[in-house]
Amino acid sequence: MKKLSIIAFVSLALMAVSPRISAQETASATATATIVTPISIVKDVDMNFGNVAVQSTAGGTVVLTPAGVRSRTGGVTLPSTATGTVTAASFTVTGTGSYSYSITLPSTALTITSGSNTMTVTNFVSNPTGVGTLTAGTQTLTVGATLNVSAAQAAGTYVSGTPFDVTVNYN
Template identity: 50%
Template sequence: MKKTILSMTLIVSVLSAMKVSAQTSATATANASATVVTPIAITTGNNLSFGLVAPSAAAGTVVLGTDGSRNFTGGASQLPGTGTVSVATFNVTGEPNYNYAITLPTSVTLTNGGGQNLVVDNFVSNPNGTGLLTAGAQTLLVGGTLELVANANPGSYSTVTPFSVTVNYN
């Protein structure tokens, strides 16, 4: 009888241990996937040009809007001929219907090669701040403010290093 009780106890213990270990683990599976989008890219279309400007004894500014309009303040004057006036244009391409952020420079220095510098600052863009790549492309227009120093030396002023406009997906 002792052997039967002992055998039954042993069988119940083994079955209980097996049942407990079966309940302590479980397995599930999952799939992995990724969608690769078209990288965002930007290329230059046109360079920024403020055209012809006449200085005076007072400092002034020429504000070039993204629509190509020019406003003169202070000692900066418009001449009868405008010269070549153009906003900077950039071609942005990427994944259709994605939004992107636009980062403009703070300022850029123009030099005439003779030691005198002018500054372009207060850059503006259209679209402003963010854009939408409808059909995967958009033209970005950039204008700014030319800070004309008093009695600026005549001549052609240009950047030594081109300015950068950066775009990234939002």
């Protein structure tokens, strides 16, 4: 009986110091959501390559940088005294301050026309390039491109029938 009492006492002591085994435990967490200002883009200035002259035997290009600076290749001439209006396209991007965003430019040629005559605008580039950051919730985005001019291109004011799209999206 003494042995049985000692075994019972030891068993009770072990049960008192052993961890409790439980089939169920509960923990709690909170849910949070932050609503940010929707990103938006508004066109401020249209793209304009200015006045361009071309030889009858050789075409070329006019490259317009996002800073609004033109250069030429091939048989294209850029008049120095009658430049016309030369502007890169300009947009204002707004949203939540210090957020970054991606920039998507046209990937296909844009056709511009004057009557039945056409030229194409390709190789769109922007400043900033690829990704921008909204300092204090706003940033100016400028876009340049390349104008492809054929030999003996007919005189006229060439305009795109539909505008080109620049898309911004939060990263």
